[in-house]
Ligand SMILES: Nc1nc2c(ncn2[C@@H]2O[C@H](COP(=O)(O)OP(=O)(O)OP(=O)(O)O)[C@@H](O)[C@H]2O)c(=O)[nH]1
């Protein structure tokens with residue numbers, strides 16, 4: 091008697107199709123079994139990948155997605171470094187040597203900027219009265235007509251132009267050079283070093299230039315550290331270009347110091363005829379350490395090192411909260427105008443935004459649009475963020491940053507109302523200035539706050555490591571807010 095099941099299997103067209111041919115040789119059988127085994131392995135791998143994907147998705151539901159937004163140079167990447175320092179110190183440690191290339195690039199660029207501004211100096215006798223140089227610089231300084239902020243788009247009463255150079259404080263005393271080497275001499279001796287600037291820029295950016303960026307600006311994508319080959323402290327890994335620059339710096343220490351301390355340079359910087367990047371002073375003041383043999387960047391160097399972010403860089407930290415680990419995804423974005431389009435895809439599932447605004451920048455204009463005052467741009471950008479429908483439910487924290495630079499500028503007598511006309515005759519003092527700018531940001535928020543969300547505002551200096559241990563950088567309520575993002579369920583306003 092035939093068993094029904096075997097009749098079925100014999101008649102099943104699929105089984106028939108899969109059955110090896112009766113004429114199958116041993117070699118063919120071996121090959122077939124191998125192929126079947128490989129197919130099984132691939133199928134199991136796909137199942138495992140799907141399982142892991144499901145697991146990740148389930149787990150990531152409790153993750154926190156935090157965007158760092160703000161204009162270029164506002165301090166977003168510096169803030170990200172502070173997070174890294176706090177939650178992933180080992181990763182910062184592993185990339186410490188990569189920052190050597192950035193610091194060297196910042197130093198070389200600063201020296202080149204000083205020498206370029208003094209370009210006409212070579213033509214005159216170094217012993218002559220330097221007023222002539224100042225006069226020439228005044229003639230060539232960016233004139234107001236080049237930097238007109240459009241009144242229609244201005245959110246704050248910014249000056250239609252920076253104040254006239256003649257309004258700038260006159261030199262305190264006549265400049266006498268002629269002691270020590272001449273600037274022409276220093277330029278000649280520092281030429282091999284300044285010539286390395288484009289190569290260092292290339293090394294950092296991987297040869298990528300960004301449309302509309304200034305000559306010599308370097309944009310980097312996340313993972314740039316791998317390109318500098320200096321991840322470890324090991325000499326074997328060292329980059330020959332960076333080593334050459336290190337040797338040149340070491341040998342040029344005296345010239346760099348002489349240039350930096352040259353009375354003409356000092357005076358022109360004091361009178362804002364030479365406009366250096368904000369971080370130049372930090373590095374040049376400490377050139378003996380930085381140009382020394384076996385230089386290893388200290389944490390303060392890493393926080394002050396400047397390199398522009400391109401696109402969006404994700405940084406992941408596991409944060410321990412009351413014994414439970416929450417994964418934070420920090421998205422650090424490029425803030426220049428040409429980079430802002432890349433932010434939008436990250437708006438959809440963001441939980442919170444830290445908007446960083448450099449309130450020291452009242453006298454500065456955008457690199458990418460020299461007609462726009464930086465504070466004005468920051469307010470416009472904040473308006474766009476507050477009113478964006480995709481971000482309606484996202485928690486907002488505002489960092490009014492670079493308060494240390496603001497204090498220095500006010501102490502040096504720089505007048506806010508020269509640049510921000512609407513500031514009028516208010517006191518040119520820190521408290522008053524901060525209060526004025528904060529009021530403008532709060533007003534933007536109030537006008538774009540259908541969902542009645544809370545805005546946490548903080549005065550910060552994110553290069554300050556002492557303040558950053560979530561003591562003064564984040565006040566207690568922001569600290570609690572940031573730590574309350576344990577899961578999407580916790581994101582109701584009532585938990586704030
Ligand atoms: N003194 C001082 N310097 C700061 C502060 N915050 C940032 N900086 C410096 O300003 C420069 C620019 O900071 P970044 O963090 O690179 O700026 P960013 O917002 O990431 O800029 P993009 O990547 O171009 O959008 C760096 O040299 C920082 O060290 C601050 O509070 N005080």
Ligand SMILES: [Mg+2]
Pocket residue numbers: 166167168397398399422423424425
């Ligand atoms: Mg950045």
